[in-house]
Amino acid sequence: MTKTQSSLFTPILIGGSLIMLVGFAIRASFGVFQIPIETEFGWPRSEFSMAIAIQNLAWGIGQPIFGAIAERIGDRKAIFIGAVTYAAGLVLSSFAVTPGGHQLLEILVGFGIAGTGFGVILAMVGRATSDENRSLALGIATAAGSAGQVFGPPAAEILLSFFPWQTVFVIFAGVILLTLFALPMMRAPAMASKTELEESMGSVLARAFKDPSYAMIFLGFFSCGYQLSFVTAHFPAFITEVCGPIEPGGMLDGLGISTTSALGAVAISLIGLTNIVGTILAGYLGKTYSKKYLLAGIYTARTIVAAWFIMVPMTPTTVIIFSLVMGSLWLATVPLTSGLVAHIYGLRYMGTLYGIVFFSHQLGSFMGVWLGGRLYDVTGDYTLVWWIGVGVGAFSAIVHLPIKEKRVELAAA
Numbered sequence: 001m002t003k004t005q006s007s008l009f010t011p012i013l014i015g016g017s018l019i020m021l022v023g024f025a026i027r028a029s030f031g032v033f034q035i036p037i038e039t040e041f042g043w044p045r046s047e048f049s050m051a052i053a054i055q056n057l058a059w060g061i062g063q064p065i066f067g068a069i070a071e072r073i074g075d076r077k078a079i080f081i082g083a084v085t086y087a088a089g090l091v092l093s094s095f096a097v098t099p100g101g102h103q104l105l106e107i108l109v110g111f112g113i114a115g116t117g118f119g120v121i122l123a124m125v126g127r128a129t130s131d132e133n134r135s136l137a138l139g140i141a142t143a144a145g146s147a148g149q150v151f152g153p154p155a156a157e158i159l160l161s162f163f164p165w166q167t168v169f170v171i172f173a174g175v176i177l178l179t180l181f182a183l184p185m186m187r188a189p190a191m192a193s194k195t196e197l198e199e200s201m202g203s204v205l206a207r208a209f210k211d212p213s214y215a216m217i218f219l220g221f222f223s224c225g226y227q228l229s230f231v232t233a234h235f236p237a238f239i240t241e242v243c244g245p246i247e248p249g250g251m252l253d254g255l256g257i258s259t260t261s262a263l264g265a266v267a268i269s270l271i272g273l274t275n276i277v278g279t280i281l282a283g284y285l286g287k288t289y290s291k292k293y294l295l296a297g298i299y300t301a302r303t304i305v306a307a308w309f310i311m312v313p314m315t316p317t318t319v320i321i322f323s324l325v326m327g328s329l330w331l332a333t334v335p336l337t338s339g340l341v342a343h344i345y346g347l348r349y350m351g352t353l354y355g356i357v358f359f360s361h362q363l364g365s366f367m368g369v370w371l372g373g374r375l376y377d378v379t380g381d382y383t384l385v386w387w388i389g390v391g392v393g394a395f396s397a398i399v400h401l402p403i404k405e406k407r408v409e410l411a412a413a
Helices: 011-028 030-041 045-073 075-093 099-115 118-128 131-160 165-185 194-198 201-209 212-220 222-242 260-285 291-311 316-329 333-345 350-379 383-399
Strands: none
Touching (some): 011 030, 030 045, 030 131, 030 165, 030 222, 045 350, 075 099, 075 118, 075 165, 118 333, 118 350, 131 333, 201 333, 212 333, 212 383, 260 333, 291 333, 291 383, 350 383
């Protein structure tokens, strides 16, 4: 093992974290654009929700595709293609004036996120670190995405006070292209056994698809996407419409949070801030404890927190409490799920295998975002969508328990 592979903070971890930070800062800000776009065009909320839902679905479809591209032609080429696609989608979306046009162009944005996100970056980080450090390194890379979430929504809110939303999209497109300067740092070793290198992708995929544990990992990741994307896309608008007023002269007002609109952006940032700690902690615990039991515990805690939040009267205080607690659980599932895939099935095709599992996450994202807008238009509020999230969270907690957390030995071709 080389010195780089035995180290925790490798150049790949640093460069990959920078790319994820910027990419997720932009992605996390889309909920802030919901009301400005709705106000300008008079679209029903379900139309904007469908656009973000399609973006999430395209992200899920693109994740295994970009994972396979990275494993076939190179990781850095996959990231380059992803960043250019991301930027193109943002620029073209700024010219959209119809719901259908906006929704169609979000496919490009979703594929761009896939090329600069978890599937490619985490696979590179996994190959560049030792077994001992892998879970923690994956947690740090995932936490970088959360750091982006801290800055993205407030940055969008500030930019929207000076520019129309179309200009902000173009600015964000330029920012994502700047991440390409990190590519020289992204040189991942092919850290796999001889047997793994000899086995074909088709053979590995067939082996995983026959394994009930892989199916349970796939099913369990659905609720993560449902809960996270619903909150990211709808929480700012939800808070703006339902939350009680900010008390004049109170603590929040003293911090410059005088409107519920500002509270919505701050809530998303607080989720990202506490998630930095929660995700790194999850990665650290994954070094020592069973990943499947940690995942079951995280989904159980999410279920309890979401149920509490929807049952109590919503006030600025409950919004802050929910954001802090849910944030600590937000992406804590990602290093554990990706680490579980790497542990059971090896590193050679981790990007593709995790990308397929992540597709379930994005199916959940599609449903969470789309149902949020659709049921809001039908019922006038988000209550039913919240309770569905509670139910799928409980399902995920249960489905992880039978997983066999044991390395699958691969046969040579």
